[in-house]
Amino acid sequence: MVQDLFTTRTYRKYWKTVFWILLFSLLFLTLTPTPPNPIKFTHIDKIYHFIGFSAFSFVFRFSFIKKSTLFILFYSILLGVAVEVAQLFVPNRGFSLMDMIADGIGSVVGVFAAHAIIRLRTGVKTVAEANPDQE
Numbered sequence: 747m748v749q750d751l752f753t754t755r756t757y758r759k760y761w762k763t764v765f766w767i768l769l770f771s772l773l774f775l776t777l778t779p780t781p782p783n784p785i786k787f788t789h790i791d792k793i794y795h796f797i798g799f800s801a802f803s804f805v806f807r808f809s810f811i812k813k814s815t816l817f818i819l820f821y822s823i824l825l826g827v828a829v830e831v832a833q834l835f836v837p838n839r840g841f842s843l844m845d846m847i848a849d850g851i852g853s854v855v856g857v858f859a860a861h862a863i864i865r866l867r868t869g870v871k872t873v874a875e876a877n878p879d880q881e
Contacts, residue, residue, distance in 0.1 A: 758809070761805060761808040762809045764805050764809070765805045765806055765809035765810075768801060768805055769802065771798075772829070775794075776798075776829045776832075777832055777836055777839070778836075789844075791845065792844055792845065793848075795826075795848035795849050795852060796848045796851060796855075797852065798849075799822060799826055799850075799851075799852030799853045800855045800856035801856060802822060802825075802852075802853075802856065803822040803852065803853040803854075803855075803857045804859055804860045806818050806821070806822055806856075806857075807856070807860035807864075808860055815857055815858075819853060819854065822857065823850050823853050825849075826845075826849025826850055826853060827849075829849070830842060830843075830845055830849070
């Protein structure tokens with residue numbers, strides 16, 4: 747059952763739905779002029795970036811099963827860079843190298859957490875090897 751949840755076509759549409767929800771949520775939260783900040787302490791935004799990009803890249807890995815881990819990682823990190831550059835044009839926001847680093851580290855953690863689950867559940871190195879007939 748758990749193996750099916752991560753690697754079969756039956757669940758792919760659910761992973762893709764969650765992917766799009768997370769993508770639009772990340773874009774909204776990172777490009778809003780005054781984002782919500784329920785917890786107040788120094789550098790909490792770095793934790794938000796890390797968690798957001800970890801979750802996004804984790805779901806991205808399972809949503810696009812035939813894509814390589816490097817493809818997923820590259821585009822997850824590219825999204826983090828693009829968001830930081832776009833923040834230059836958003837009132838009350840600005841470019842932050844530390845946010846970009848948090849995005850990148852979160853992306854790496856999310857992708858490799860997904861990759862580790864795939865290896866544990868399927869006993870193979872890549873998702874494509876687990877289900878070569880999948881999209």
